[in-house]
Amino acid sequence: MSTSVKDASIPTIPFKARFSRWFGRNLLRIYMVFGFTYLFIPVAYTFAFSFNDAGKSNLIWKGFTLGNWQNPCGAPQICNALGNSIKIGALATLFSTILGTMIAFAIGRYKFKGRSTSNLLIFLPMATPEIVLGASLLSLFLVFKINPGFWPTVIAHVMFCVSFVVVTVKARIASLDPRLEQAAMDLYANERETFKRVTLPLVAPGIAGAALLAFSLSFDDFIITNFNSGTLITFPKFVYVAAARGIPAQANVIGSSMFFLALAIVIAGQLVHRRRSR
Amino acid sequence: MAIDPIDARGDLRLTRITKSYGDFKAVDDLSLTIPEGSFFALLGPSGCGKTTTLRMVAGLEEPTVGSIHLGDTDITTTRAYQRPINTVFQNYALFPHLTIFENIAFGLRRRGVKDVKEQVEKVLSLVELPHLAQRKPTQLSGGQQQRIALARAIVNRPALLLLDEPLGALDLKLRRQMQIELKWIQREVGLTFVHVTHDQEEAMTMADTIAVMNEGKIEQMGTPADLYDDPETAFVANFLGQSNLIKGKIEGRDGDNLVIDLFGQKISMPSARSHAVDNTLYAGIRPEKFRISRTGSTLRGNILSGGRIEDVSYIGVSTQYVVAMPWGQELMVFEQNDDGVPPFNKGEEVVISWEPNFTFALRGDEDVEAGTEVNPEEIQE
Numbered sequence: 001m002s003t004s005v006k007d008a009s010i011p012t013i014p015f016k017a018r019f020s021r022w023f024g025r026n027l028l029r030i031y032m033v034f035g036f037t038y039l040f041i042p043v044a045y046t047f048a049f050s051f052n053d054a055g056k057s058n059l060i061w062k063g064f065t066l067g068n069w070q071n072p073c074g075a076p077q078i079c080n081a082l083g084n085s086i087k088i089g090a091l092a093t094l095f096s097t098i099l100g101t102m103i104a105f106a107i108g109r110y111k112f113k114g115r116s117t118s119n120l121l122i123f124l125p126m127a128t129p130e131i132v133l134g135a136s137l138l139s140l141f142l143v144f145k146i147n148p149g150f151w152p153t154v155i156a157h158v159m160f161c162v163s164f165v166v167v168t169v170k171a172r173i174a175s176l177d178p179r180l181e182q183a184a185m186d187l188y189a190n191e192r193e194t195f196k197r198v199t200l201p202l203v204a205p206g207i208a209g210a211a212l213l214a215f216s217l218s219f220d221d222f223i224i225t226n227f228n229s230g231t232l233i234t235f236p237k238f239v240y241v242a243a244a245r246g247i248p249a250q251a252n253v254i255g256s257s258m259f260f261l262a263l264a265i266v267i268a269g270q271l272v273h274r275r276r277s278r
Numbered sequence: 279m280a281i282d283p284i285d286a287r288g289d290l291r292l293t294r295i296t297k298s299y300g301d302f303k304a305v306d307d308l309s310l311t312i313p314e315g316s317f318f319a320l321l322g323p324s325g326c327g328k329t330t331t332l333r334m335v336a337g338l339e340e341p342t343v344g345s346i347h348l349g350d351t352d353i354t355t356t357r358a359y360q361r362p363i364n365t366v367f368q369n370y371a372l373f374p375h376l377t378i379f380e381n382i383a384f385g386l387r388r389r390g391v392k393d394v395k396e397q398v399e400k401v402l403s404l405v406e407l408p409h410l411a412q413r414k415p416t417q418l419s420g421g422q423q424q425r426i427a428l429a430r431a432i433v434n435r436p437a438l439l440l441l442d443e444p445l446g447a448l449d450l451k452l453r454r455q456m457q458i459e460l461k462w463i464q465r466e467v468g469l470t471f472v473h474v475t476h477d478q479e480e481a482m483t484m485a486d487t488i489a490v491m492n493e494g495k496i497e498q499m500g501t502p503a504d505l506y507d508d509p510e511t512a513f514v515a516n517f518l519g520q521s522n523l524i525k526g527k528i529e530g531r532d533g534d535n536l537v538i539d540l541f542g543q544k545i546s547m548p549s550a551r552s553h554a555v556d557n558t559l560y561a562g563i564r565p566e567k568f569r570i571s572r573t574g575s576t577l578r579g580n581i582l583s584g585g586r587i588e589d590v591s592y593i594g595v596s597t598q599y600v601v602a603m604p605w606g607q608e609l610m611v612f613e614q615n616d617d618g619v620p621p622f623n624k625g626e627e628v629v630i631s632w633e634p635n636f637t638f639a640l641r642g643d644e645d646v647e648a649g650t651e652v653n654p655e656e657i658q659e
Contacts, residue, residue: 182338183371185358187385187430188281197384201375 043259050252057246068249072257075248081238082254085219088150088234092157092218097211099158100165101203107166108173125163133160134227141228148230156228157221161214168213172206205273212265219258280390283362287437288349289313290335290470295344297330304330305341306494312438312472312487317464319473319485323517323649327494328474332440335472337361348437359388364431365440369447370423372415378402378426379411385434401433404463421452428460432467441473445480457483478518482506490514492649508638510553512560515640516649521562522609523646526639528557535634541605545580547637558642565610567636570599570628577631585609585628590621597621601630 023030049058053065073079106112107119125133137159141152180202184194222236229237239251290312297305305327312318320328333339335346337358345354353361364385372381382398391397402408405425415423424444431439444460445453461484464471475481481488482502489499490513498505498514509515512523526540535546538561545561552559570585571577588608589600592615599611599622611630613621622628 177371179367179369179371180373182358183365183367183373184384185338186336186363186365187434188283188359188388189384190281190357190359193281193388198373 043256046252047256047259050249050256052249052252054249058249058252059246068253072250072253075242075250077233078235078238078248078250078254081233081235084150084232085235088154088157088225089215089218091154092161093211093215095154095158096161096165096214097207100162100210100214101169101207103162104166104169104173108170122163122166125160126167130160130221130223134224137224138227148228149232150229153225153229153232153234156224157218160221160224161217164213164217165210168210169203169206172203172209176202205269208269212262216262281359281388283360283389284351284353284356286348286351286353286362287314290438290472291347292331292335293345293347295331295334295341295346297327297334297339298342303494305334308344308494308496310489310496310499312470314437314470315468317461317471317473317484317486319475319481319488320491321475321478321481321488321517322491323476326491328476328491329442331491332365332442332472332474335438336363336365336440362434362437363440364434364436364438365442366424366427366431366444368443370415370427372423372426372430374415376414377411378407378413378415378418381415381426382430382433384430389434397433401429404432404466405429420448421456424448424456428463432463432469435467436469438470438472441471443475444473445475445477453480460484482518490517492517506564507636508551509562510640511648512640512644512646513649515562515638516647520565520610522565522568523560523562523640523644524607524609525642526559526561528552528554528559536639538639540582541603543582545582545637546634547580547639548635551635551637552639553641554639555641560640560642560644560646562638562640563632563636565598566596566612566614567632568609568611568613569631570601570611570613570622571631572622573627573629575629577629579631579633580637581629581631583629585630587622587624587626587628590624592621601628 049061050068051064051066052058052061053063053067055062068074103118103122107115107122134156137152137156138148141148146152176199180198181194184198185191189197220236222240225234226237226240233241235254239247242248242251290310292308292310295305295308296303308327308331320331322328330339334341337353337356337360340355345352347353348362372378373384376384379398379402382401383394386394386397398411399408402411405428407422407425407429410418410422410426415426418426424447428444441460445456448456457480460471464484473481473485486501487499488502488505490497490505492513498510505514505518509518509521512521515521515523524540526538526545529537529539529544531537531549532546534549536549536552538545538547538559540561547561569577570587573583582603584604585601587599588602591598594615596612596614599613601609601611603609609630615621
C-alpha cells in the first residue's frame with residue numbers, strides 16, 4: 001500500500017517541533033501525573049506500612065506480614081477507639097444531615113425575614129478556627145454542668161457538620177428546575193406528594209454526598225473532640241496518643257480500610273448515577 | 279393518596295383579570311372566553327403577559343383581581359392539582375429520575391386511576407413512541423421529549439390542555455411537522471387546547487381562534503384570516519405579517535365605500551373595513567395585494583402613481599420590491615413570479631394598483647411602528 005511506503009516528497013517535521021507539539025498537547029496530562037503522585041504518596045505509604053512486621057514502632061520497614069490485617073484489633077484500645085468514632089460519626093451524620101437538609105430547604109426555597117442573615121451565619125462555624133470552637137463549647141458544657149464525654153462530643157460534631165450539609169444540599173436545591181415541581185403539581189400531586197415523588201428523589205444525591213462528608217468530618221475530627229470527649233477515646237485521639245511512643249501498624253490497617261471503603265462508596269455512587277442517567 | 283380533581287367542563291372564562299407585580303401590571307383587566315373544544319392561541323411578543331395568563335389558568339399563579347371560570351365552576355383560587363387542567367411546559371419539564379412510562383403514568387397514579395398500563399400504552403402509540411416506554415428522558419431527542427410531554431398531559435384527558443411555547447426549542451423543520459401533528463392530535467382527542475406563542479406563523483397554522491396580546495391586554499381576537507385581512511390596530515397589522523400603512527384623510531362617502539385622499543391621490547375602500555374614529559386614518563394594504571405596472575398602463579381599482587423602484591429582491595416564488603412614493607414613503611410589494619412578466623428594474627418609474635376591497639383602515643392616531651420592532655424569530659423567553 002502506498003501509505004506504508006515512505007514518500008520522500010512529503011516534508012518531514014523536525015524532531016524538535018514534533019516534541020514541542022507533543023509536549024504542548026500532553027502538558028496537562030504530565031501535570032496531572034505529578035499532581036496525583038503528590039496526593040497519593042501518603043496513602044500509598046500508609047497502605048504499604050500496614051504490611052510491616054513492625055512490633056512496637058512502625059517507622060522502619062522490618063519485613064512483610066499479613067498479621068496486622070488478620071488481627072486489626074491487636075493493638076490495645078484500638079478497636080474500642082474505632083467503635084467510638086464510628087458511633088459518634090453515625091449519630092452526628094444522622095442528626096446533621098436531617099437538620100442541615102431542612103435548613104437548606106428553608107434557605108434555598110423560601111423567602112422569610114432574616115433569610116440572608118441565616119445564610120451568612122451558616123458559614124460561620126466553617127470559618128471559625130476549630131480550637132476556638134472546641135474551647136468555647138467545652139466552657140459552654142461546663143456552664144450547663146454537662147460533663148465531657150460521648151454525648152457532648154456528638155452534639156459538638158453535629159454543630160460543625162450542619163454547616164457543610166447545608167452548603168452541599170443547598171447547591172443541589174439551587175440546581176433543581178422549579179418547573180419540575182410545578183409540573184408535578186399540574187399533574188395532580190399535592191405539596192406532600194410533590195416533595196416525596198419529585199423534590200426529594202432529585203435532591204437525594206446531594207443529601208447522600210452531604211452525609212458522606214459529614215461522616216468523614218466527624219470521624220476525622222481531633223481538636224474539638226479532644227476538648228469535649230473527656231476520657232472517651234476516639235480513633236484520632238488514639239493515634240495522637242500512640243504517636244508519642246510509636247503508632248502501631250494496626251492504625252495503618254484501619255486507615256487504609258477507611259480509604260478503600262470511601263473509594264468503594266464513591267465508585268459505587270458513580271456507577272449508580274451512570275446507570276440512572278443512561 | 280389519590281387526588282380528585284374538580285369535575286368541571288365547559289368554556290373557560292376569564293373575567294376582568296389583572297395580575298400585578300408591584301407597580302407592573304403583567305396582565306391588565308383582561309376578559310376572554312375560550313370555547314370548549316377549540317384550538318385557541320394567545321399570540322404576542324415576549325413580556326406581553328401571555329405566559330402569566332396561562333399560569334393563572336393552570337393555577338401556578340393567582341390573579342390579583344378578577345375571576346376564572348371553567349364552565350359554571352369558579353376555579354380562581356383552586357390549587358393547581360385540583361384543576362382538570364394540564365400543561366405542556368416550555369422545555370417540557372419531564373421528570374429526569376423517572377422512566378418515560380412513569381412520567382406519563384404520574385398524573386394517572388396521583389388520581390388513583392386503575393388501568394394505568396393500558397392508558398399509558400394507548401397514549402404512547404398515539405404519539406407514535408411506544409418503544410421508548412422504559413427509557414429515561416435524557417436519552418430522548420428534543421422532538422421525542424416534546425411528544426412525551428404532550429402524552430403526559432393528554433393521558434389525563436383534561437378539560438383544558440395548556441401549551442406554553444411548546445415548539446420553541448425545536449428546529450424549524452421539526453417545528454413545522456409538529457404543528458401539523460399537534461393539530462391532528464387535537465382533533466383526534468377532542469380536547470380544548472390553549473396555545474401560547476410568540477410565533478405568528480405557528481399560531482396561524484394551528485389555531486381556530488387567535489387572541490393577539492400586547493402589554494397585558496388583548497389587542498384583537500378572531501380567526502387567523504380575520505386578523506390578517508382586517509386588523510384593527512397597527513400592532514396587529516405589523517405583528518401578523520407585514521403591512522403598508524399610508525396616512526390619509528376621509529374625503530367623503532360613495533354608497534358603502536369611503537373615498538380617501540392619500541397625499542393628493544384618491545382611492546376608495548369599503549367603509550366596513552375602516553376602524554378610523556374621525557376623518558384621519560391610516561390606509562393599510564398587505565404587500566402581496568399590490569400590483570406593479572409600468573407608467574401609462576390601463577389599470578382598474580385603486581391606483582397610486584409616481585412610484586420608483588428602489589430595491590429588488592428575487593426570492594424564487596416571489597420578488598420583493600421596495601417602491602419609493604412621491605411623498606417620501608417606501609412601500610413593500612410582493613409579486614408572484616407566475617405570469618412570466620420580466621421583473622422590474624431598480625430606478626424604473628411605476629404605478630401601484632390594488633383591489634379596493636383589500637384595503638383596511640386604522641385610526642389616524644395610531645403608532646405605525648407598533649409591533650414592527652419585534653422580530654418573533656429572535657425572541658427567546
